[in-house]
Amino acid sequence: MGRRKRQDSSDGDEFRLKRTFQTMLSTVDQLMRELTFACGTLLELKLVNLGNLLAKGVRVELKEHIVSVLVINLGNYPGQASAYATLVGLINVADFEFASECVFFMVQKMGESVHTRDWNKCRGVVHCLVDLYNCRVISSSYILNLLAAFMKDCEALKDPDDLVGITPQVRRDFLAYCVLSAMPLIGRELELEAAFDKLMVSLQIYIKKRSALHSTMLSVWRDFNQRDYLEVMWQQVDGMRQNHWAEPEHQLIPRPYKSFDETLRHGKVHHLRNYCLSAHEEGCRYPAPRVCFRIFSCDSVGEIPNLPPPVSIERHLLEAQILDMLISFHNERKICADSLWMYAASKPQLPVYYCIVEVILGEMLRLPNAKWTTITYGSLLVELCKRQPDKIPQVVVQALDIIYNRLNSMSVACFDRLVNWVSHHISNFGFNCQWSKWAHSLPSPIDPSATNLQPKVVFLRELLKKCCRLSYHQRIKEVVPDILVNFLPPPGLPHFKFVDETLPGAILSKDLLEAMRCPRASPKIISEIIKSSTGIGPLLKINVFTQNCLHLGSKSFSHTFAILAKYQSVFKDLVKGDWDGQIAVLNGVFDVWVASDHYKFVVAEKLVKVFIIEPISIVTWIFGPSMRKELTKMYIWELLHSAVRHLKRVQHDVEVVDVDNPNACDPVVKSVLYTVVERLVKILCSAPFADEGTEEHYWFQWVLGRLEETLFIYADDFKVIKNKLMKISENSSDNRPEVSKTIAAFVACVL
Template sequence: MDYPGGRYSNYKRTNNGDGSRRDRFGPYKGNRRSHYYTPPPKTKEEELEERLTSLLVKVGDKAPQTKSNLEVLVTVLEKEYHDNKETILKGLKHCITELPMKTSIYATLTGIVNTKNFDIGGDILSCLSDAMDEALAGGNWRSVKLLLRYFAELVNANVVLPGSLIALYDGFLRVMSEPNPRMERVDAIVYIVLASIPWVAPQLSDRARDDFDRVLQTIEGYVSQRPAIAQASGGQVVLEALKINRGAVADDPYPQLDFLDLLWAQILDLRKDNWETGILLKPYSYFEDLFNQELQHELREFSLPPDSESSRFPYQEPKFWIFDDSLIPEGKVHLPATGTIARFILDDITSDIIHLFPHNHRECANYLLALPDFLNTQYIEEHNYIPLETTIECLYCELVKLPRSQEKSVYYAMLLGNLCRNAKDKAPSIFARALKILYARLDSREGAHAGTDVESIKRLGEWFAHHLSNFGFIWKWHDWEPAIQDPTSAQFVFIRETLERCIRLSYYERVKEAVPESFQSGEFPIFPSEAPAPVFVYEDAEQCGDAETFALATELLAAMNKKKPIEEVEAILLRISRHGSGMSIDNENAMSTDDAYTDGNGAQLVRDVFLQCLLSNGCKSFSHILNIIERYLVVLQKLNRTSEARLHSTAIIANFWRHNTQFLEIVLDKMMNYRVIDPSSIISWVLSEEVLAEHYSRWFIWTTLKNILSKINLKSEQIQIKLAATRNRDEFSTNEESLQLVQTLENSLSTTNREKKEAFILVFQRFIDLITRYIQSMESQGIVPQNTIWWRWVVGNFREVGRNFEKDIYTMLVTLDAVVFTDHIDARITQIWREIKQMYQRRILA
């Protein structure tokens, strides 16, 4: 039965148990009104607009009927165009820029319309030209690429002449003649031009060969000069800071070709095949006789936006391969060879679909599975291609992309989950095979000191844990048992940390049932033998090691449990402090209350006992811990007046929750919110030799550091937003209260920005001190520091901080160079810093 609100609403009716019924809003009382809003019926105009939009979106979905569907749609558009011009043009614009697999279909539609009504064809071209102007002005390079590809397809549909498209190419390529153009700006434009050529190359070669060859020669000249251009600007084509594969040898696991170099090689390969792509669908071929009779339009001239400090361009990153025909045995890859244009076409369309549906993973999955229907099916079947392999590869590529993925990892997890459910016969096996290939590449062929970038490994593990949680933690874990013999390998770390996140997403016993017993035993257990729990040192006298301290801690815990007044709690703390200082605990004249919180060993013992008892009392839930922090906030603040005290408190909290890192991250965050500890104390704890000697590869350590820096940034951003809103109020200029609020916010922003600057300086200074001491220690033992696992993880996270906080660090470069990265620092450290700065200089659009 369909309840009010529609079949798929959350409306429920259940029995009360006495024969009556109730719904989610209370007892059922007969003919009560539905609590669901019923929208008014649609007008005829609204229904027609919805129908026209639907027709535009769905055209071409059924490949065998594409020709007839286009003819029917043209008839409808002709009939309705006069009364619904804006709806049709708007719908067509969105379809072309948001459905990249149908570019040729919409160009063919435009061609048919143009033969029927030249003026409508002109309106469509004008509308899409306006869209190009808008995309260029806004730096929306994906839309620019798709619109240029549409204009190229218009040549196939004879709506525009080849010469008109060549003129458009020439206009774009004039970017090379600008004075001192940035490499990434020229790269972006050249890539966009090249990315349209496969769709129109046969026409250009046949009808405008000389001009087409000239365009290609211009591009070839630039591509050949790129290494020299990059070197002249103090960098290289492939940025070292953004390499996903950090092999000990240059081609580990394969040569690092960036997108532009690879596409140019694929274009040259296409030219050898006389420009025949094979894989592309050519719906315009159905109407060649009709198109030969039509009149053409001129493409307008477009102006590239001037370059500026705020301009961002896509980074031509190294191409990320999983199903590489040169590495995987023949017959195991069901995709075109990596050097062919067919592979580019599959990769490019798939990537665009993934990026264009970030808020609808179900619809995205449906389009990805239907992708073969928008290509030459006969060609795909003849070559035994499985485009779903490209989809899985692109998803992994986005997951590990540096400096950051375009969407949150949960989107890719949900998308892959939908693919596995909707294509049960193919997707799960492809997904598993791809992950096994990536798993094998986590460590370099030459050892565990090199391999996949550590940030990419973390992202992969966090995503995999999310995926497992949706599929019952089912995996062939036994296949990974060899990794448990080497705790230094990235494979060991990947499994350990993924399982820890699985526990966070579920619970210990549930995950324990899914993994082999070998994971929980042996010399290097990779799965914890017990469920995550706190470590309360004062739980028993033997563990405490001091009967007097244990008795006092027991008394304190009892007082907290009974919610005794702060005065009674402080009296116990005073006695603890006296004991820690070697005094008689009952000598009231031996120490004052203030001394109890600041006096040497006594204060340290008070801090340790008090914090552990507080955490033990509040460990039942997050609400418990928040309540007890608020209850004893005054005491906590007295105990943490100095930087040394705050660092000590951070270490106590970390030790208490060392077996439950999720609680550790949360409690540290809450303590910072209450100003019990501060960012500096957490940073100093994370980047200490003692912590990293044991935990350099633990992800919670680096997540804690990253979260602290993110929180500092968020605070600054929130103040800036509030300040801007206050300044924009109408009464600002005359309202004294608003003026005072602005002054307060400006002061607060200045303080926050100063704290942020100090935090980043501290982070880099700590990294430098750590790495410098490590270099000295290793070299004194005759060990090359760069060939160690510690270097891989610590330096890798140094890079991650630099990549993730580009906007903030960029504003501090002068200070960091003058204060932190001075001339006396080891050249290996300054080289890493130089690589990070080269990334900043390229001003990459992630």
């Protein structure tokens, strides 16, 4: 009996120890997560709480967990590298061996992050290691060696035209960015070191020699060449150097370790081996080049009090910290909005809200592609407007007015994103907008016709279409001023032409309607009626059947999808493998929903997804002669990109992935994309030359912009057919040099 009690007691002790360990594990996780922007408690207090918990003695299992979480958080929250460096510094004072494990593990994971293409983690670890020098954990010689290792590839560039045997510029740019962004953290402490001065000279030479031709193509506005991000950053850091690395005001460089200076003095310095960065791997994808996005300037909105100049280090630090918050919390709009709001509140002397809106819009309109979906940025701005109704909405309105006034020179590749964002944003606020102000800025007399292709007119027309999608026609008609009523699309009512019994195919249509309305109607009966019909061709039969289906299902999308599902087998029997038959189906959709771009897009997309229409047929139809005027409308390009995405998904499910090149383009997808570019170039080259300001001139500019947008969207896929693109470019140079220049610039700057 006694032995059983002792055994029960032993089991209970083991259970209590396990429960205590689990409790401590979850507590440490929580405290380490709180070392981010999302919590309102003072950062120093969080570090004290975490330091006190770890100072009581840590089990081996917990140490391993802490080290792992540390590196994960540096990847997820690179903007908080200084906080995690301070934590390691406090650990170093209490437990030298444990701190050594942390440092070695970070260095190891930094090398692995290059292989795994986790660039945020790589940058976060670099910044953390640099701040570990400020926390007296590692030596200055190691930090200088580490940064020199990152600059080694950049120093190998002797001539920007010599591309043999050197790494890609995107790799060198990323490595230079890691070093350049770390300079403000250690500039004052190490400016007298010869190795540090050599780093600055190497950076200056590299920035001067590297190519920045991409800045023209990646500019959002054609008449304003946005400056290369790395060039501007060098100018900002160099300005700080010329000012003897004076600390920016308003604590723009987070240094939480200063609060623990007396404690950190007692820590021992770790001496590490010199770092050697792994070489470039063929096929490795690096962060894309960037340009600076500026909309708030003295020219656009007048002077904004205390807004740091564009080339000041303060402007860079503000934007970098805002961008880090977006990277960390973009999937959680409420947490992200709270973090941005608290960051702005911590710096009341600075117009942080202007920088927040500018950074968000800059990332949303970024070329060649935005990092996340448009709804991600839009929902975040809506959340910010709700949290700060007296500040953010006014800034957003100013930004929107500036962008609207620059529409004439805006890249077409950004146009759809802008329309989608604005429509989503105003739909959250009763569709209230600067409608009257925008209308009165249009050239007089105002021409709302579809042939008017001026950018502002097209923007308003497409924006109102999107608003009708998000609401309903009568609601939008009540909101917009009378001056813009003619810009509204017509009510989305179906048009069924076979009510005219004199038309060819009207008899078949009547027979089909009677049969399809019968409760006992089946695909087999309908197929027999179509086959037995005489006097009309097979393409007209397909067109008649399509129009009948859409006419009967015109009450709603649900009705349309239901009837398409019911007679899916009939459609497939009629058009399987027959491209002309599939075009006849699409023409039937166009005939019924001629007044509704929305229905045309949704129904055609559905036909692709249920495998009635092949994506290549969509391409053939879109670039057919009858669709020339439709090429300036958004829905056509939405449909094209939807069809390509569907094809890529299908091919991905059935293809055998190449282990050596998992991103390789599927031959079917490659063929479709090549056809898209080929057809686009052919249409552009056949367009007549026209004077600036004419309808034909605007048409050419819109379609040329769509070519550039298509190249941007599928840049990874076009890499494998780069030579074919250059051949298309050479063939078009005689007819239309603008087309050739667009393709050549894309190949040179993006690929």
